[in-house]
Amino acid sequence: MSGLLALLDDVAGLAKVAAASVDDVAGYASKAGAKAAGAVIDDAAVTPKYVHGFEASRELPIIWRITKGSLRNKLVFLLPVALVLSSFAPGAIAPLLMLGGGYLCFEGAEKILHVLFPHSAEAEAELPADPAHLEEQKATGAIKTDFILSAEIMTIALSEIPQAGVAMEAAALAIVAVGITVLVYGAVALIVKADDIGLHLARVGRLGVTRAVGRGLVRGMPRFMRLLSTVGTAAMLWVGGSIIVHGLGQLGWHLPEELIHHAAGAAGAMVPEGAAAAVEWIVTAAIDGVLALLLGLLLVPVATKAIAPLWRAVSGRKAAGH
Template identity: 65%
Template sequence: MSGLLALLDDVAAIAKVAAASVDDIAGQAAKTTTKLAGSVIDDAVKAGAKAAGAVIDDAAVTPKYTMGFAAERELPIVWRIARGSIRNKLLILLPVALALSSLAPWAIAPLLALGGAYLCFEGAEKVLHLFAPHGAQAHEPEDAHAAHLEEARVAGAIKTDFILSAEIMTIALSAIPESGFWTEAVTLALVGIGITVLVYGSVALIVKADDIGLAMASRGRLGPTRAVGRAIVRGMPGFMTVLSAIGTAAMLWVGGSIVLHGLEELGLAAPAHAIHDLAHAAAHALPGAWAGFVTWLVTAVIDGLFGVLLGAALVPVAGRIVAPFLRLFRR
């Protein structure tokens, strides 16, 4: 009997040691997981911030796809485009980005430069349209909520989103520190989902702002509420103009900086170094408190001007060479 009791006592002691070990393992795993999650989220935020220019443009471009439709169709259209954007990012672009990172990391800088050139082209085209607008703007059909028109609009928006999303995911990939495959995958997925929620949540608020303002102006119980509603309705056209201008400026600035950085990565560092020297020379001419801001501002302005010049040079190339070439594959 005493032998059995001793055996049970030993088993109990072993169980205590095992339990303590399990507790230590669980605690260490929790700490590691928390640290990893924090690192992944931090990397995702930094990577998303790097893609700010494309994000702003995405938010500025998308509201036009809801124009001409009944108010009750606006949010469903935004939701359909958002779902298409998630599919673009997670099912197509995420695997391609991870494959590039693993198999052809050397291709990331040229692809970034190519994407930056596209942003410059888009931004320059918008600037050129301000000075030489197309006279033949397409008028909305009378039946603006016809199913076929909505399908065409949504398909066009998802195609545009694919291009911008490709740029966002490539920028994000280049901003993520070297890490394991799954860490990069989770970080990119967080970037894709977070940016989609941010962009299309903002778009939903923008396209419904008129309705919100009208409701406040007509149903508000207090005078200030009605005044705010009227201000929203009156201010939305101007806000959309400002948003479009910010989106265009962001495209040119980010596109130009991406191309310049890509050239630097490919061994053509002279333009980037010249801009760096000009920015620091301008910063030294002002008090120290303003030096950082002036350095950023001068760099951004020169990057944007470079983006305008590059984009303007690409507009005729796209119209006379690229577009006819692509039409050959559509036949």
């Protein structure tokens, strides 16, 4: 009997450890996912353009295809690489994170330049006339873009997870990967179909309020998409700038981080105590965003005049060889 009690006690102890481990994994995943918010918002803001112009019946299948590609990017390719880096080259995480932060700065600056100086629509003339081919091209492009954003999300997540063993890190990263993918592409599906839902309500709604809601959705979605794009750009610059500044500190140059901290503290001291924390956060985010924009403006010509032509030349040769 005493042996059975001892066994039950051991089982209870193991259950407590397992429960604690689950709590730890959930906590790590939640913290990591919150830190990756900028890239997540950008992902949600970017994806709807890939289904623009298709028949309504093809929108959800395309989003589902991109969702599967995103999960494959994160779980099959990026998660193993992240675990290898964590185990064998942890010093490479900060530089890689800064590289991703630089990409976010570039993307944010490019979006702002595109608004200020709209590009010509020459690329539209190059789109294939065959709907199936166009769908293939758009979905492939979306999955490639997702790979870059997913790499940034997974790197940010990895940097926020403490050294807790391969199993714990893998579990936390998998939760982040699946959770963020479901969140982003679930939101994208709702956004893409919102105008169709609104049109349906406006046409067949039995109550005046229902029809009014439908008309509001139809009229409001273009404004919402513009707002989402603006928020996504601001989030990219904020997160990209904070990653660069924090990364410089990790590499030994603490001056930018200290100057921003002092400026935020000075601004917080000028307002009532209850608002100090919010003001300090706003000032920090604003400075990070401005620095990110300046860095992004420097990176735009480098990327468009040097890196992009080189990439096209290399990928063109690969395609020709294949």
